[in-house]
Amino acid sequence: MALSHLRQEFILHFGEMGSRWGINRTVGQIYALLYLSERPLCADDIVAALGVSRSNVSMGLKELQGWNLVLLRHIPGDRRDHFTTLDDLWQMLRTLVAERRKREIDPTLTKLRDLELLADTAPEDAVARARITEMRELIELLTGWHDDMARLETERLVALLKMGARLQKFISGPADVLSLGRVRQKGDTDGRA
Amino acid sequence: MALSHLRQEFILHFGEMGSRWGINRTVGQIYALLYLSERPLCADDIVAALGVSRSNVSMGLKELQGWNLVLLRHIPGDRRDHFTTLDDLWQMLRTLVAERRKREIDPTLTKLRDLELLADTAPEDAVARARITEMRELIELLTGWHDDMARLETERLVALLKMGARLQKFISGPADVLSLGRVRQKGDTDGRA
DNA sequence: CTGTCTTTTCAGAAATAACTGAAATCACGG
DNA sequence: CCGTGATTTCAGTTATTTCTGAAAAGACAG
Structure with missing residues (x-):
């Protein structure tokens, strides 16, 4: 499956950032792929798109499901599991x-x-x-x-x-509307935005 | 250098959590040790307390300084560098x-x-x-x-x-004082003030 | 049940990260 | 300069994580 340049770049970036985010490359890439995809994908779609092993995809999906970042979807008439990211x-x-x-x-x-x-x-x-x-x-x-x-x-x-x-105005304005535990100290100026 | 039970536990915890926080064990332990310490410590103090190599401490301190989480302090009359965490x-x-x-x-x-x-x-x-x-x-x-x-x-x-x-009261009361309301949706443009 | 398609598990391989000791570099007093 | 002590660097080792292929387990139609 040939990915467009846009998708390719996005997916590779998520793979690279994965280690900084505490997930591994494959997991980052799977998430990125699903995020951009308009339809739910099955594991083999992911294998084809990313070029990693089937078992790696299986583990990655399991981890993403553990994070509740990916949902399992069933497509009528297809026995395979399909996956999407949360739409919101x-x-x-x-x-x-x-x-x-x-x-x-x-x-x-x-x-x-x-x-x-x-x-x-x-x-x-x-x-x-x-x-x-x-x-x-x-x-x-x-x-x-x-x-x-x-x-x-x-x-x-x-x-x-x-x-x-701007919200801070509500906690330190002239009326100090809510009088909730604010501690004013020396050097405290009215640092308005 | 024998650490008290309290310090020991705290330091070991930071070491274990290190991997989840994107730092390695030694770096986590060094930070924890310095955080609890009342006085700045030199590299050899850290080696003695943690039982890791001198070079590992050197690299760990360098990383913590890169994060701006640890400060270099000079103790008068002592040629060695000493380190502390931010006090605040x-x-x-x-x-x-x-x-x-x-x-x-x-x-x-x-x-x-x-x-x-x-x-x-x-x-x-x-x-x-x-x-x-x-x-x-x-x-x-x-x-x-x-x-x-x-x-x-x-x-x-x-x-x-x-x-x-409680702050939300200011943005959604009967008068909707600031009229900032609508939820973002797909296709929405930014519109930040 | 049987056969087929799908997913999961897992032991070992590959890749990456962490750690060490030794050597090099640096800082400074004399 | 030189010598001493402190610090950093780095090549090699160890430990950990990631990834794979093969086998096992699961799901379902017929």
Whole structure:
């Protein structure tokens, strides 16, 4: 199967970036191929397009399904499994963030909490322990924020993101409308955009 | 150098997570060690604490400096280089996000833009091209938002994050104060302010 | 059940990344 | 300069990950 220049380039790029994104080349390429494809593809289509082994495609698809980034589709009258990416890019982003959080952040949060509960902390570890607490609190703030954002409808989320820094006006304006735990300190200026 | 149980566990965890975070075990461990340390450490301190080779430590430190996550410090009267992590965790987070963006996102944004400019796109690629545009627009929205956030003082940023989803009240109340509403769809042009 | 088509598993090969020790380079006091 | 100690480089080794082909397992029509 001959890929157009456009598709070829896109797919190769995803393959190369794969290692930086924590997935392997084939997985990146499979995702890219499916993303650009107008119809669901079966494993053999992917083999033909990418020139990798059938078993490699099988494993790659399994991994992508594990990430919930690729869906299994059945085509009537065809026994083979077919695959597509999520059609909604925002949904894809949500999934990606949720999965990365699950793999890259949550285990550390758990570990930090465990370490804080450790009974046998020596006095020499007081500072270390405080730093662990500090890190846990930072991560909790971020994951809590993410939980909030994940709950929003896409439309609202987009609006918030587009607002960007302008939102800060609502938390530090003359009326300080919500009076929520803001900590003003020395050197704090009204850094309006 | 004997590490306390607390430090040992923390360091080993960072080593194990390293691969998920796109850094190798030693780099993760060096960062963890420095993060918990109350004073700057020299390379030999790190060798003693982690039990890896001197050259490995040298390469790890170089990488961490490349990420701007570790600083070189000079101790008066000591010829050896000493190292610390950034003392401000928020600064660390900013650096981390900025560096990951530079490595994991910006190259793709550039590539997507290039592909959109490609002159020889065949009609059969119309849909593929539209999907590329869609992805570019999503990434631009996110990086634009990040640019905004990165500009804020930490205090304001924290306040915004703590607000979380409650902020949406400002953009979708009865009056729809800012009239930013519609969801993005295929074929949509960017339209960021 | 049997035969055919499809997918998965898995042991070993190939490719990549991480790590080491030795040698080279660098920095600086004398 | 020279000598000493610190750091970096790098070729070779080890460890890890990715990929493949062959075999096993699964699914379904007849």
